[in-house]
Amino acid sequence: DIQMTQSPASLSASLEEIVTITCKASQGIDDYLSWYQQKPGKSPQLLIYDATSLADGVPSRFSGSRSGTQYSLKISRPQVDDSGIYYCLQSYSTPPTFGAGTKLELK
């Protein structure tokens, strides 16, 4: 199985910062990488697919990028509503595997 190592596990950021969350794949995944936001008691919501494409209705302050086998989710000037847990998912090979999650708190 492909391992997705996600970091950091948690972070606290101000509304003026740029927030970056990373996922490193244990092998190449050909940009079959998506990002999700989950709020307490809710289902995950798609933010980014194909590593860099913004899902419908997602604010442009969210963006995705890749460097080698490391994928990043960036939130520019986050809003309070961006608090939650963020997960990456690789769908290159079966079984699809998620990162362990990053809990984001905005202060």
Add this chain to the structure above:
Amino acid sequence: QVQLQQSGAELVKPGSSVKISCKASGYTFTSYDMHWIKQQPGNGLEWIGWIYPGNGNTKYNQKFNGKATLTADKSSSTAYMQLSSLTSEDSAVYFCARLGYNSGYYFDYWGQGVMVTVSS
């Protein structure tokens, strides 16, 4: 609009089985894979398997072979997951999610989740 409406919370006894549902609307049910994902309290997300409602083909995470059985009813656009021989390790929230496709694959729509509690 695409919606995945899951059945309600379940409280079940150890050793029993439970069948949860996911009713799809707003798209052609038989044209998209439906996946199932497990989330234990305070834990991350774990993929269980998928079913293609168009022909009933399924694929499972090896870890869930013998635990989960996926079916689909085309007439009602509903996907089902049965979990058997339940233990406390099966207490979790279970999501259904539609598989979207562009260049790659991703879960573009999710159900609201079903909490299954296994307790005597």
